Amino acid sequence: MDIIHEKRSRMQEANYLHNDLISSLLSLRGDDNATLLSDQEIVDNVRTVMVAGHDTSSTVLTFLTRHLANDPVVYATILKEQEDIAISKSLEGVLTWEDLAKMKYTWRTTLEILRMIPAVFAGFRRTRKDIEFGGYLIPKGWQVCWAANMTHMNDSIFPEPSKFDPSRFENQASIPPYCYVAFGGGPRICPGYEFARIEILVTMHYLVTRYTWKLCCKDNKFSRDPMPIPTQGLPIDIEQKNKL
Numbered sequence: 645m646d647i648i649h650e651k652r653s654r655m656q657e658a659n660y661l662h663n664d665l666i667s668s669l670l671s672l673r674g675d676d677n678a679t680l681l682s683d684q685e686i687v688d689n690v691r692t693v694m695v696a697g698h699d700t701s702s703t704v705l706t707f708l709t710r711h712l713a714n715d716p717v718v719y720a721t722i723l724k725e726q727e728d729i730a731i732s733k734s735l736e737g738v739l740t741w742e743d744l745a746k747m748k749y750t751w752r753t754t755l756e757i758l759r760m761i762p763a764v765f766a767g768f769r770r771t772r773k774d775i776e777f778g779g780y781l782i783p784k785g786w787q788v789c790w791a792a793n794m795t796h797m798n799d800s801i802f803p804e805p806s807k808f809d810p811s812r813f814e815n816q817a818s819i820p821p822y823c824y825v826a827f828g829g830g831p832r833i834c835p836g837y838e839f840a841r842i843e844i845l846v847t848m849h850y851l852v853t854r855y856t857w858k859l860c861c862k863d864n865k866f867s868r869d870p871m872p873i874p875t876q877g878l879p880i881d882i883e884q885k886n887k888l
């Protein structure tokens with residue numbers, strides 16, 4: 645709340661450049677120029693973005709790091725994809741949109757990690773009219789919970805659901821709508837999808853091309869709180885590689 649009060653008073657100053665989240669939320673105005681969000685709603689939105697924007701991507705990166713250390717075939721395929729991109733660039737060349745578009749296998753592997761271990765395991769929706777589902781009547785106004793795991797492990801949608809197989813995502817159009825819901829779906833689908841894709845692909849690029857790592861502990865389990873976390877954390881032994 646203190647930060648919100650401080651931002652509000654600073655926004656009165658001439659030439660105050662506000663391009664941060666709190667200032668943007670404070671600037672939202674309705675048709676009658678009245679503020680749209682209360683201070684508490686601003687706090688809630690900032691909290692949502694912090695959790696939704698950080699814990700999700702870090703969870704996926706954690707499980708990718710663990711999976712790659714345990715799966716030499718997937719690791720070798722990602723390494724080849726990323727090394728081909730690195731070799732095609734000058735020494736200091738930064739990654740471009742075109743490079744990201746070439747990271748197809750790395751992204752499919754990420755989607756498969758998220759299928760088996762969705763960062764957000766469930767969400768809620770409210771019914772806008774009576775609906776019948778699976779022989780049950782769900783009355784208008786009820787809150788329903790959609791659980792990603794239930795859909796992602798349904799073998800009529802994803803055959804052999806316990807098998808780790810990034811090739812499932814080679815033809816994404818073949819997956820029926822609302823059946824892959826790691827990023828949710830509909831009007832409230834994750835607005836951070838593209839940003840998450842960029843940060844995960846860029847991180848994986850530098851991780852595999854510049855470092856090697858080994859897991860310090862063999863435990864392959866995880867628990868949820870509510871994000872999935874390896875039960876023993878993920879201690880790794882990491883070393884820098886020689887430059888390509």
Ligand code: HEM
Pocket residue numbers: 692693696697698700701704758763764767768825826827828829830831832833834835836837839840
């Ligand atoms: C791998 C990374 C991520 C995953 C798996 C993920 C997943 C999700 C899911 C499942 C939802 C609920 C969508 C729904 O109800 O249909 C959601 C909502 C949201 N995500 Fe993400 N997310 C990720 C990254 C991010 C990032 C990087 C940001 C912001 C920088 C972000 C911001 C949000 C916000 C603000 C919402 C709430 C949207 C709303 O209620 O309208 N997410 N995310």
